[in-house]
Amino acid sequence: xxxxxxxxxxxxxxxxxxxxxxxxxxxxxxxxxxxxxxxxxxxxxxxxxxxxxxxxxxxxxxxxxxxxxxxxxxxxxxxxxxxxxxxxxxxxxxxxxxxxxxxxxxxxxxxxxxxxxxxxxxxxxxxxxxxxxxxxxxxxxxxxxxxxxxxxxxxxxxxxxxxxxxxxxxxxxxxxxxxxxxxxxxxxxxxxxxxxxxxxxxxxxxxxxxxxxxxxxxxxxxxxxxxxxxxxxxxxxxxxxxxxxxxxxxxxxxxxxxxxxxxxxxxxxxxxxxxxxx
Amino acid sequence: xxxxxxxxxxxxxxxxxxxxxxxxxxxxxxxxxxxxxxxxxxxxxxxxxxxxxxxxxxxxxxxxxxxxxxxxxxxxxxxxxxxxxxxxxxxxxxxxxxxxxxxxxxxxxxxxxxxxxxxxxxxxxxxxxxxxxxxxxxxxxxxxxxxxxxxxxxxxxxxxxxxxxxxxxxxxxxxxxxxxxxxxxxxxxxxxxxxxxxxxxxxxxxxxxxxxxxxxxxxxxxxxxxxxxxxxxxxxxxxxxxxxxxxxxxxxxxxxxxxxxxxxxxxxxxxxxxxxxxxxxxxxxxxxxxxxxxxxxxxxxxxxxxxxxxxxxxxxxxxxxxxxxxxxxxxxxxxxxxxxxxxxxxxxxxxxxxxxxxxxxxxxxxxxxxxxxxxxxxxxxxxxxxxxxxxxxxxxxxxxxxxxxxxxxxxxxxxxxxxxxxxxxxxxxxxxxxxxxxxxxxxxxxxxxxxxxxxxxxxxxxxxxxxxxxxxxxxxxxxxxxxxxxxxxxxxxxxxxxxxxxxxxxxxxxxxxxxxxxxxxxxxxxxxxxxxxxxxxxxxxxxxxxxxxxxxxxxxxxxxxxxxxxxxxxxxxxxxxxxxxxxxxxxxxxxxxxxxxxxxxxxxx
Numbered sequence: 001x002x003x004x005x006x007x008x009x010x011x012x013x014x015x016x017x018x019x020x021x022x023x024x025x026x027x028x029x030x031x032x033x034x035x036x037x038x039x040x041x042x043x044x045x046x047x048x049x050x051x052x053x054x055x056x057x058x059x060x061x062x063x064x065x066x067x068x069x070x071x072x073x074x075x076x077x078x079x080x081x082x083x084x085x086x087x088x089x090x091x092x093x094x095x096x097x098x099x100x101x102x103x104x105x106x107x108x109x110x111x112x113x114x115x116x117x118x119x120x121x122x123x124x125x126x127x128x129x130x131x132x133x134x135x136x137x138x139x140x141x142x143x144x145x146x147x148x149x150x151x152x153x154x155x156x157x158x159x160x161x162x163x164x165x166x167x168x169x170x171x172x173x174x175x176x177x178x179x180x181x182x183x184x185x186x187x188x189x190x191x192x193x194x195x196x197x198x199x200x201x202x203x204x205x206x207x208x209x210x211x212x213x214x215x216x217x218x219x220x221x222x223x224x225x226x227x228x229x230x231x232x233x234x235x236x237x238x239x240x241x242x243x244x245x246x247x248x249x250x251x252x253x254x255x256x257x258x259x260x261x262x263x264x265x266x267x268x269x270x271x272x273x274x275x276x277x278x
Numbered sequence: 279x280x281x282x283x284x285x286x287x288x289x290x291x292x293x294x295x296x297x298x299x300x301x302x303x304x305x306x307x308x309x310x311x312x313x314x315x316x317x318x319x320x321x322x323x324x325x326x327x328x329x330x331x332x333x334x335x336x337x338x339x340x341x342x343x344x345x346x347x348x349x350x351x352x353x354x355x356x357x358x359x360x361x362x363x364x365x366x367x368x369x370x371x372x373x374x375x376x377x378x379x380x381x382x383x384x385x386x387x388x389x390x391x392x393x394x395x396x397x398x399x400x401x402x403x404x405x406x407x408x409x410x411x412x413x414x415x416x417x418x419x420x421x422x423x424x425x426x427x428x429x430x431x432x433x434x435x436x437x438x439x440x441x442x443x444x445x446x447x448x449x450x451x452x453x454x455x456x457x458x459x460x461x462x463x464x465x466x467x468x469x470x471x472x473x474x475x476x477x478x479x480x481x482x483x484x485x486x487x488x489x490x491x492x493x494x495x496x497x498x499x500x501x502x503x504x505x506x507x508x509x510x511x512x513x514x515x516x517x518x519x520x521x522x523x524x525x526x527x528x529x530x531x532x533x534x535x536x537x538x539x540x541x542x543x544x545x546x547x548x549x550x551x552x553x554x555x556x557x558x559x560x561x562x563x564x565x566x567x568x569x570x571x572x573x574x575x576x577x578x579x580x581x582x583x584x585x586x587x588x589x590x591x592x593x594x595x596x597x598x599x600x601x602x603x604x605x606x607x608x609x610x611x612x613x614x615x616x617x618x619x620x621x622x623x624x625x626x627x628x629x630x631x632x633x634x635x636x637x638x639x640x641x642x643x644x645x646x647x648x649x650x651x652x653x654x655x656x657x658x659x660x661x662x663x664x665x666x667x668x669x670x671x672x673x674x675x676x677x678x679x680x681x682x683x684x685x686x687x688x689x690x691x692x693x694x695x696x697x698x699x700x701x702x703x704x705x706x707x708x709x710x711x712x713x714x715x716x717x718x719x720x721x722x723x724x725x726x727x728x729x730x731x732x733x734x735x736x737x738x739x740x741x742x743x744x745x746x747x748x749x750x751x752x753x754x755x756x757x758x759x760x761x762x763x764x765x766x767x768x769x770x771x772x773x774x775x776x777x778x779x780x781x782x783x784x785x786x787x788x789x790x791x792x793x794x795x796x797x798x799x800x801x802x803x804x805x806x807x808x809x810x811x812x813x814x815x816x817x818x819x820x821x822x823x824x825x826x827x828x829x830x831x832x833x834x835x836x837x838x839x840x841x842x843x844x845x846x847x848x849x850x851x852x853x854x855x856x857x858x859x860x861x862x863x864x865x866x867x868x869x870x871x872x873x874x875x876x877x878x879x880x881x882x883x
Contacts, residue, residue: 032407082586088348088406092541093585095534099578106571217418217530224411254426261415268408269398 002129004249010135012241013142015260016234017200019219019226020145021193027228028166028186031087035075035094036219037212038101039068039191043198044207045105048114057119060199068195072188080187081180098212105209118203134203141200145193149230158185166228221264225274232275239275240264296467296744303463310455314448321560322451326519328559329454331539333461333512335555336548337505338536343545344469346406346481347498350533351395351413354420355506357528358391359384359513361424364437364523369430372441377518384510391416392506396499402488402684402702404495417530424525436524443518450519457515458552461508465548472731472740477501478546479721479732486719489681491707491736491791538581544593554592613747615727615768617759620738620750632695634659634710634795634827635680640689642675642851649675651851653689659794662821662828664838666862667848668871673831674716676848677797680829681706681713694794707736712793716800716831718780720772726783727768730755733787754824755789758782758816762809778809785816795827796820802837810834814841835872839863847871 018040025033046067047060079097083090120137123130153159164172165182173179198212205211222240226232240260248256268274314322334356341347362384363377370376399412424431431437468474480487480494487494517523526532536555543554558577565573584591633656642650650672657663665673679686680693683701691698693709701709721729731740731749740746749768751759759765762782775783781801788796798817802810818841820826832838838845838859845862847855849871855862862868 079582079586086589088410089585089589091348091410092537093582096538096578096582096585100575100582103571103575103578107575217414221411221415224407252426254422258419258422261418265398265412265415268411269401272403272405272408 002127003131004245006126006129006131006135007245007249008238008242009139010132011245012234012237013139014135014201014204015218015222015237015241016142017138017145018194018197018215019222019233019237020149020230021190021197022219023223023226023228023230023233024149024186024193025190026223028162029080029084029183031080031084031090031094032220032223033080033094033187033190034091034216034220035097035101036190036194037216038098039071039194040198040201040212040215041101041105041207041209042067042071043195043200044116044202044211045109045114046195047116047199047202048109048207051116057117057203060116060202061196064195064199065192069188069192071195072191073184075191076184076187081183084183098216102209109209111209114207116202116207120203138200146230146234149193152189153230158182162186218260221261225264225267225276227274227276229276236264236275299463299466299470303459306459306462307456310452310459313455314451317451319447322447324560324563325556326447326450326454327516328556329451329458330512330516330519331536331559332552332555333454333458334509335536335539335543335551336458336461336465337508338540339545339548339551340465340469340477341502341505342537343540343547343551344474344477344481345498345501347413347502348406348410348537349413349502350410350530350537351416352505352509352536353530353533354417354528355388355392355509356513356516356532357417357420357424357523357525358388359510359515360517360523360527361431361437361513362387362510363442363514363517364440365431367440367442367517368432368437372443377443381511381514384514385507388506388510389503392503393499395506396502400495400498400502402495409498413533414530417528417533421525421529424528432523434525436522436526438522440521442521450515454515454519457512462548462552467743469548470745471743472728472745473735473742475724475728476732476735478724479729482721482723483719486715486721487732488703489707489713489715490733490787491704492732493702493704538577541591542577542580542584544591544596545589547591547593547597550591550593615731615746616748617727617730617756617765617768618748618750619756620752622752633657633692634661634694635829636690636692637680638690638692640676640679640691641687642672642679642685643687649851650679650686653851653853655846655853655856657795657827657829659825659827660821660843662817662830662841662843664830664832664842664845665848666832666835666838666845666868670850671848672851673848674799677713677799677829677831680795681711681797704736707791707793710792710794711797712788712791712795713797714784714788714799714801716803718777718784720775720780720783720787722773723771725769725771726764726775729772729783730787730790733790737790737792751786751790752792754820754826755786757819758786758789761812761816778805781805781809782813785813789820793826795829798828798830800831800833802832802834810837817841835863835868 021039022033022036025031043064046064047057050060050063051057075097079093080090083093118134120133122133124133124136126136153162161172161177162182164175164177165179169179222233222236226236240263243263244256244259247259317325334352338349338352341349363380366376366380366383395412395416399409425433427433469477476487476492476497480497484494513527516527539555539558540551542558543552544550562573588595635657638654640650640653641648653676665676667673680691682703683691683698683706693706693711696709698706698709721732724732727749730751734740734749734751738750756765762779764779764783764786772780772783785801802813805813814837817828817830821828821843830842842859845857845859846853847862847868854871855865855867
């Protein structure tokens with residue numbers, strides 16, 4: 001029972017970490033960044049490179065953050081910016097970017113699966129049970145990510161401008177806020193977050209050129225039901241992630257893998273705003 | 279085909295519009311027959327697959343390129359057709375009757391699945407993104423289902439080695455090619471027909487279509503059903519030829535590949551996606567062996583570049599190059615569509631005593647904010663009723679509540695004696711309400727005549743395979759076209775019209791619905807003085823001569839005074855005055871309301 005509770009909490013934490021970057025981009029720019037999966041993959045390979053260089057695993061976090069941010073700058077400037085007015089095309093172009101990144105990584109590293117040693121090993125005793133130490137750490141990381149993003153959005157000048165752009169872009173522009181700059185920064189932050197998430201999940205999953213793909217759809221659905229709110233995303237991760245764990249445990253794992261996508265699609269049919277606004 | 283050279287525009291008569299596509303189709307069949315015996319076996323084998331993929335790509339083009347429904351789910355229907363054959367042949371063996379059963383099962387299941395998808399994805403007010411999401415979830419669910427089928431579905435390795443229809447490869451080549459040809463010619467005839475223009479109208483302005491009485495969601499769902507069945511048929515043939523089925527053919531990645539081929543070839547061009555699908559698929563067969571990852575990389579780069587820089591794909595680029603290289607044949611300019619007067623329809627329930635429009639205690643609130651509060655009034659045929667009031671008084675909201683049953687929070691709206699309940703806009707149109715929006719909404723890439731024909735869709739459904747040389751319109755719509763000169767430019771694209779012309783065209787489109795009640799939201803905004811006088815005369819004629827009931831939202835008191843037969847003053851969501859023109863215009867209340875002296879208004883009320 002306690003194990004199940006921990007499974008739900010840690011799954012929700014992982015989903016939150018993986019989806020946060022996508023939420024930033026969707027919330028502000030109203031486009032779905034399908035290259036999110038590619039950024040996850042890039043983050044995963046950042047930790048492979050760090051491991052090859054002989055550095056400790058924790059070095060891969062700042063590395064992934066930096067690589068994701070820089071890559072995000074390029075992608076925003078050359079692919080996303082021309083497509084603001086065509087949101088469905090933006091989905092396609094970013095998906096195409098995902099293909100390109102996947103192929104480039106394949107050309108450099110090969111198709112094979114790369115393993116990264118986990119920074120912390122095995123299980124630790126927790127509340128009278130044994131549980132994976134790294135998954136527990138991720139819960140803390142998710143809280144950190146939420147706090148950092150919360151501070152960024154509510155505590156900084158850029159965050160204030162970002163909220164203005166979310167609420168009323170035309171008015172924000174009229175007040176002298178450069179919405180182009182807000183979008184640029186948002187996309188880079190989202191990309192950096194995705195890349196970091198990719199590096200954070202490497203101890204749990206193997207690294208391969210398509211490692212990001214299975215995560216996209218889940219993250220995408222979570223973001224759609226959350227609108228542009230971090231709180232909604234946390235709720236959605238907990239509810240839908242929880243449902244996924246329950247179905248996987250008690251029904252079967254294949255259905256569990258579909259839970260988020262199916263529940264979210266049906267939820268949106270009856271409640272288009274999803275978990276947002278209550 | 280020798281074209282007579284003539285300086286006069288040669289009439290392209292309606293009967294010949296199908297001859298070109300059919301002739302090209304027959305030519306394609308002949309080429310296929312020759313190709314099937316003369317091409318090398320390796321190529322024949324690859325071309326069969328490419329033909330079937332192209333057939334599915336064609337359905338993606340109709341759904342996405344023409345109608346604007348971005349779908350990732352056509353692969354799922356292809357997979358359903360393929361698995362129907364694979365499962366039955368593997369577990370029951372092969373016989374002709376079983377093959378027929380497998381085909382029926384494949385088409386039937388994909389039709390049922392498509393109905394479910396349509397119910398989820400298309401409803402009044404659904405966002406296009408949501409529809410894409412549903413089509414994205416479909417193949418993912420299907421593939422997981424196949425994975426969990428174990429021995430029965432062959433799980434991740436699929437099914438192979440089953441017996442199938444035993445005919446030579448050359449015959450399959452012809453069958454697959456013929457299927458593609460028939461589909462392409464049919465689709466070509468349809469998208470060029472008058473009925474087919476509705477696809478583009480939906481892509482350009484879904485909301486305007488709904489207010490023209492077209493149940494867009496239903497239309498999209500039916501279109502998807504047809505495309506699903508076609509994709510399943512292609513999948514069935516695929517399984518029969520290749521004698522192998524695998525989860526990848528039903529998967530989301532294949533669904534995105536279809537979209538990529540359509541985008542590269544040129545969405546909304548039919549031929550582009552066919553060529554795109556075939557070139558990339560046959561190209562992959564030859565090149566992916568030598569340059570495995572580079573090939574996919576190149577396709578990915580080309581895809582991104584095309585989406586960003588050439589959203590219409592390569593087809594228009596090739597077409598304009600051909601046009602430059604080959605001198606334009608003269609004499610093919612289409613004859614402009616002629617407008618004719620439609621016979622007035624029998625109005626069975628033209629009951630003069632019953633109000634055309636009746637509102638009882640209509641309320642609208644957003645949370646705790648009351649936008650409309652206790653609105654009740656009747657309006658009769660022949661009345662020109664103006665709604666005035668300062669900004670934010672709730673005038674436009676009131677219009678919406680009359681034209682869309684789902685808008686109001688409570689109260690009753692009856693049109694011609696029928697309660698609108700929660701009816702959607704297209705059903706309200708059927709009851710006899712036409713709504714003109716505040717900002718003129720027309721279909722930018724369509725011609726004046728095409729836009730008007732879309733408006734006639736509900737009353738007289740147009741041809742599904744040809745273009746008519748004439749368009750019958752009710753007299754009031756013709757009057758508007760004549761007065762504004764639009765009748766002389768039926769082929770002009772809407773995007774090139776002036777603001778005033780767009781307003782007039784939208785009004786004519788609304789009148790083409792033959793409404794008994796017309797809602798006009800600031801129809802004179804942005805018009806010149808002369809256009810305003812002109813349009814005022816039209817309104818007076820509509821109410822007095824054609825006995826329509828007009829409900830007009832206006833700011834210009836002088837204009838209202840000239841044309842109205844009655845005026846209602848709205849202030850802060852309530853009716854503060856309802857009466858004759860003279861009484862209202864000269865009341866202290868109206869002056870107070872317009873001067874912004876709200877206290878005076880409240881006291882007076």
